[in-house]
Amino acid sequence: MVVKLSPGEVAAAGRSSGSESDVASLMEFKNAITQDPLAVLHNWKHRLHFCNWTGIRCNTEKWRVVTLHLKNMSLQGVLPPQLGNLSFLHYLDLSFNRIGGPIPSALGRLSRLNFLYLHANLLEGSFTHSLGNLRNLQVLTSWANRHTGSISTALGNCSMLRVIDLSDNDLEGTIPSQIGSLTKLEVLHLDNNRISGEIPTSVLNCTELRNLSLFNNSLSGVIPSEMGIKISKLEYLILPKIISAGRFPNHWEIARGFLGLNWRGMN
Structure with missing residues (x-):
């Protein structure tokens, strides 16, 4: 209480x-x-x-x-x-x-932390790997800051995460495959960064995902096949124009409640 x-x-x-x-x-x-x-x-x-x-x-x-x-x-x-x-x-x-x-890396000691809202500040630097120690964390928002570096693979240890929003920063590197360990994840926003590479196929393990926004990055490749089948709760998917739909639309007919597939940003 x-x-x-x-x-x-x-x-x-x-x-x-x-x-x-x-x-x-x-x-x-x-x-x-x-x-x-x-x-x-x-x-x-x-x-x-x-x-x-x-x-x-x-x-x-x-x-x-x-x-x-x-x-x-x-x-x-x-x-x-x-x-x-x-x-x-x-x-x-x-x-x-x-x-x-x-x-500060010391925030990784907050083992009981469920909600961490740091968005719309002037925070700088890379995400400390110690945040991977926050095994009870459910929401992490730090959009509209000045973060650099790559997305920490240690976030894959935060198995209770439901929301990650790191959009509007200067993050680079790839989307770590460890994101697939977050089976409770519902929202993933990484738009307006400098992330490259392909969408990892491990994202298909995020079967609770409802909102995925990756536009204005340097991503390439195709949407992982079977996304419309395995992530059937997805409602919004916003991607860079350079990503190909591949066989995605054929599968998407199976997805329930799908409201929007949009390509935005980098050509």
Whole structure:
């Protein structure tokens, strides 16, 4: 159960060694924010119980931070590695801010994390392989940033992933075959990058896939045969023009609920 604390509950909650660690991690995050024009972190002070700080939610069993939600708060700064010490964190949303720098590898220690929203910031660098340690992660969005490098093969270890959106970056390399290990994946958006090569046939293992968008990349080859049969839940497929449909349309008659096959972007 996740709550905000009443004054009486604040007195009862107290501080454990674990919650003291959470407070220290949150203060490191606050210190890493160089501009807070909306003063959303103004009440992040020791005189107020940290479970009542803006954007924070705690559980009532161990009084540990489970949610850090500061979406669209005009925050500017970087992500400190100490965020990786919020070991009970389930939900992290820092989207629509002006947070820059790399994603610290320490985030790979957030073993309970289910939702990671980092999109629409100024984040740079490659995706750390340590994110592959997030075995409970269900949603990963980091679109509209400045990421470079290749898509980490370690993401194939995140077997609970349902949504990956890394569009509008500067990613290169190929789509890793390990994407086929994500059998719960429903949404994969990699459009507006510099990804090359072919769509791996392992994507046919992603039988829950509903939305696949890969346009404005340097992909080539043909759509994997039998996609319309094995990924029968697919509703939207948006590809670069250079990719050939191959035998795809013949199979697609079997797919249910298909709403759109579009070619966009690079010729």
